[in-house]
Amino acid sequence: xxxxxxxxxxxxxxxxxxxxxxxxxxxxxxxxxxxxxxxxxxxxxxxxxxxxxxxxxxxxxxxxxxxxxxxxxxxxxxxxxxxxxxxxxxxxxxxxxxxxxxxxxxxxxxxxxxxxxxxxxxxxxxxxxxxxxxxxxxxxxxxxxxxxxxxxxxxxxxxxxxxxxxxxxxxxxxxxxxxxxxxxxxxxxxxxxxxxxxxxxxxxxxxxxxxxxxxxxxxxxxxxxxxxxxxxxxxxxxx
Ligand SMILES: *Cc1c(COP(=O)(O)O)cnc(C)c1O
Numbered sequence: 312x313x314x315x316x317x318x319x320x321x322x323x324x325x326x327x328x329x330x331x332x333x334x335x336x337x338x339x340x341x342x343x344x345x346x347x348x349x350x351x352x353x354x355x356x357x358x359x360x361x362x363x364x365x366x367x368x369x370x371x372x373x374x375x376x377x378x379x380x381x382x383x384x385x386x387x388x389x390x391x392x393x394x395x396x397x398x399x400x401x402x403x404x405x406x407x408x409x410x411x412x413x414x415x416x417x418x419x420x421x422x423x424x425x426x427x428x429x430x431x432x433x434x435x436x437x438x439x440x441x442x443x444x445x446x447x448x449x450x451x452x453x454x455x456x457x458x459x460x461x462x463x464x465x466x467x468x469x470x471x472x473x474x475x476x477x478x479x480x481x482x483x484x485x486x487x488x489x490x491x492x493x494x495x496x497x498x499x500x501x502x503x504x505x506x507x508x509x510x511x512x513x514x515x516x517x518x519x520x521x522x523x524x525x526x527x528x529x530x531x532x533x534x535x536x537x538x539x540x541x542x543x544x545x546x547x548x549x550x
Contacts, residue, residue, distance in 0.1 A: 313356045313359075313360070314537075315353060315356040315357050315360060315535065315536065316356065316357075316359070316360035318534060318535045318536075319342075319344075319357060319360045319361070319362055319535055320360075321534075322342060322531055322534055322535060323342065325518065325519075326340050326342060326518070326522065326529065329518065329519045329522040329523065330522055332523070333522065333523045335522065335525075339527060340522055340526065340527060340528070340529060341364060341527065341528045341529075342362070342364065342528075342529060342531060343364045343365070343366045343390055343392075343511070343528055343529065343530045343531070344357050344362050344364065344365050344366065344531065344532070344535050344536070345365075345366040345367075345368075345392065345530050345531060345532030345535075345536075346365050346366065346367060346376070346532070346536060347366070347367050347368040347369060347372065347373075347393070347532065347539070348372075348539045348540065349536045349539075351376055351379055351380065353536055354376065354380065355380075357535065357536075358380075358384055358387070362535075363386060363387055363388055364387075364388045364390065365387060365388070365389055365390065366389075366390040366391075366392040366411075366530055366532075367389065367390070367391060367392065367393070367407075368391075368392055368393030368394075369393055370391070370393070370395075370399040370402045370403060371402070373389065373391060373406070373407065374402050374405075374406045377389050377406045377407070378406070388408050388409065389406070389407045389408050389409070390407065390408065390409040390410075390411060391403045391407040391409065391410045391411065391412065392411045392412060392474075392511075392530060393412065394412060394448055395410065395412050395413070395418055397417060397418060397421055400418060400421040400422050400425055401421075401425045403422065403433075404421075404422045404425035404426045404427070404433060405425065405426075405427055407433070408433070408434060409433070409434040409435070409436070409471070410422060410433060410434070410435055410436070411436040411438060411474040411511050412436075412438045412448060412449075412474065413435050413436065413437055413438065413462065414437065414438045414440075414448055414449050414450050414458075415450075415458075416458060416461050416462075419435065419458075419461065419462045419465060419468060420465065422435070422467075422468060423465040423466070423467040423468050424467070426467035426468070431469075432466070432467050432468055432469045433467065433468050433469065434468075434469050434471045434509075435462060435468045435469060435470055435471060436471055436472050436473055436474040436509060436511050437450065437455060437458055437459060437462065437470075437472075437473050437474070438450070438473070438474050438475065438476075439451075439452060439455060439473050439474070439475045439493065439496060440475075441475040441477055441489055441492055441493045441496070442475075442477050442478035442489060444478055447476070447478075449475065449476075452492075452496045455473070455496055455499070455500060456499075456500075456503065459500055459503070459504055459507075460503075463504055469506070470504055470506065470507055471506070471507055471508060471509045472497060472500065472501075472507040472508060472509035472510055472511065472527075473493070473496060473497050473500060473507075473509075473510060473511070474510075474511035474512070475493045475511075475512055476514070477489045477490065477493070477512075477517060479516065479517075480517070483519070483520055486517045486520035486521075487520040487523055487524060490512060490513075490517065490520045490521050490523070490524035490525075490526070491524045493510070493512055493524065494510060494512075494524040494525040494526075497510045497525070508527065509527050509528055510525055510526050510527045510528065511526070511527075511528040511530065512524070512526040512528070512529070513526045513528075513529035513530065514529070514530055514531065514532075515531055515532065515533050515534045518531065
C-alpha cells in the first residue's frame with residue numbers, strides 16, 4: 312500500500328468518525344484532495360486509491376495537470392480553489408469543473424461568457440470571508456443574497472453553494488462557532504436557491520468542527536500528500 316493510500320484511508324476514517332459523532336451520514340461529506348504543488352505521480356497514486364475529486368490553487372499548474380490527466384481519467388472532477396484574477400478566468404472556465412472562489416459579479420460574468428458550450432455549466436461556489444479578515448478574499452455574509460441572485464441568473468454557471476477559509480482559531484469551540492455562522496449563511500442561501508447543495512468548509516486543521524457544523528465538502532491537502540515546500544506557500548492561508 313502506498314503512503315498516499317494509507318493517508319486517504321485515514322482521512323476517510325476521520326471523516327466517518329466525525330460524521331458519526333454528530334449523527335450525520337458520512338456519505339453526505341465529500342473529500343476534495345488538494346494537490347497544489349504536488350506532482351502528477353502522487354495524484355495518480357491517489358487516483359489508484361479511489362480518489363476522484365482534486366483541488367488546485369494555481370491556474371496554470373492546474374490546467375497542465377488537467378490536460379495531462381483528463382484523457383486518461385475522464386471521470387475525475389477538478390476544482391479551482393485559489394484566488395482568481397480576471398485575466399485567468401478563461402483558463403478556469405475552459406478546463407475546471409468547479410470554481411470555489413467567486414466573490415464578485417465581474418468574475419462570475421467572465422466565467423459565464425467564457426465557459427465553452429461543449430461542456431456542462433461551471434459549478435460555482437461563492438467565497439465568504441466568514442472571519443471578516445481585512446486581507447482575505449470573499450464577500451461579507453450580508454452581500455451573499457445579492458451576488459447569489461445575479462450568479463443564479465447566468466446560464467453557463469450553476470450556483471452550487473458557498474466556500475470559506477476561516478481564520479485559524481485557538482480552540483475547537485471557536486472553530487465550531489465560526490463554522491456554524493458559515494452553515495447558517497449556507498442555509499439562508501438554500502432557502503432561496505434550493506439547488507445550492509454544497510458547503511465547502513474544513514481543511515486539515517478544522518475538519519472536525521466543519522463537519523459538526525454541516526460541511527458537505529472538506530478540502531484536505533497536507534494530510535494526504537504531505538507538507539508543501541515553504542517556497543510554494545498557499546496564498547490563501549499564509550498563517
Ligand atoms: C491549500 C488549501 C487547502 C488544503 O490545506 P491543507 O492545510 O494542506 O489541508 C484547502 N483549501 C484551500 C482553499 C487551500 O488553498
